[in-house]
Amino acid sequence: MISFNYETDFSLENEAQFSAWISKAIQEESCKEGEINYIFCTDDYLYKINVNFLDHDTLTDIISFDYSVGKELHGDIYISVDRVKENADDFKVSFEDEISRVMIHGVLHYCGYKDKTDKDQEVMTAKEDYYLSKRS
Template sequence: MKVNVINDQNIKKIDIKKIKEVVKTVLKQEIGDRSFEINILITNDNTIKEYNIYRGKNEPTDVLSFAYGLDEEVIGDIVVSVETIDRQCMEFGNSFEEEFFYILIHGVLHIVGYDHETSDQDAQTMFELQDNYFKQLIKLSN
């Protein structure tokens, strides 16, 4: 398993090693330790807004996940905007780092097939899982 992280912003200090550890842990627990790659782009609002055009939105979001399939060499790409996360972290009572990893976990869960937009039950399952990983990997370590 290879986690590629591209830090294309200088707004916030980002712990690349911790990103790789968290992503690998979630992926191992969800789909096992297999041979694949996942790409993570850490960027700003302008860049994520450009990617959002593919979703028919003309605005920045906190995270975008592009899943290519779990049998592919590259299973997906995740794009994260530190500017959006920085704005919303206070709203949720998290530090920037906590909110960053909460959102990153969300993106990884989309890559492995979870979707909160298909049904209320699917949303509940995904958000419970996201909360559990957050508590296990981030909240208890702070």
Template sequence: MNKIEWLTDGVTLMPDIDAPLLEKWIAAVAKTHNRIVGPLTYIFCDDPKIIEVNRRFLNHDYFTDIITFDYSRGRMVSGDMFISLDTVLSNSELVGATYQRELLRVIIHGVLHLCGINDKGPGEREIMENFENQALVLLDEIKS
């Protein structure tokens, strides 16, 4: 049984991802934070689904790129992550990144949350971005 599931909800196509490569990357990133990968589920969805999840479970009335539900225990990271492909696309255009690179950033963002990295408090966003950038460098190293 795979520890990582890649699902869709509300979108017709799975994003173009190399699941075995990403699974190796996610495990490597978790390891850099002294964590091991447990069951993870990525659910790629659209904006209507992400706002439904945001309203229903978090009482937030806004779009977001990712919502992470954390089921981690001890060193084992585990959780469900809803990723809005619509918001990933609009954010990629806003920041001048490719859609694929922004999608990778969001995929690892959820794992970093599961590793205990926050991004809501003072100075935390910069720390999160630094860890995201380090993770993307690690992915480039794994690819080569």
């Protein structure tokens, strides 16, 4: 089950569509959907998590905590709406496209994709682009 939680004034207008899109991606990756929580928050909120849990003194757009068991996906995906808005402006894409990219990025990590090396980033970006093309 995919759930959406808000620690800021932002909220998704079409939760059901996002949920269905993410569920289809999980199935296509031959994984099983477990409990996946999206938590939308501010830069300050996510910064504190980054410092306290990951010892990273930086702003970020997403932090995911993976509790998956094998191919059954479980986890908490924290997304800074502030960072996504700024990135959308920087990359000259719509806010909805950027929030979608970040949301699918978190799930792809749970599916086993990494992004630490250039090669891994290429694969991750290609997967993101593929699933973004399937979003309705």
